[in-house]
Amino acid sequence: MTFQREIYGELEEVVDHFPKYRIKILLGDCNAKLGKDDIFKPTIGNESLHQESNNNVVRIVDITT
Numbered sequence: 001m002t003f004q005r006e007i008y009g010e011l012e013e014v015v016d017h018f019p020k021y022r023i024k025i026l027l028g029d030c031n032a033k034l035g036k037d038d039i040f041k042p043t044i045g046n047e048s049l050h051q052e053s054n055n056n057v058v059r060i061v062d063i064t065t
Contacts, residue, residue, distance in 0.1 A: 031056050040061065043061055
């Protein structure tokens with residue numbers, strides 16, 4: 001298992017113990033670039049600094065939704 005997968009796995013375990021609120025806010029440097037892809041519009045709307053997403057954002061969105 002890579003270090004990155006280990007970190008995201010631990011993060012997911014922590015977030016799973018949070019109360020099930022409608023909104024979760026995750027702050028930190030995850031090197032996640034959330035692009036303007038249609039699939040992420042329910043998460044971020046039309047606002048994004050990036051045109052394209054990277055793999056880290058998929059992990060973060062999966063963990064927090």
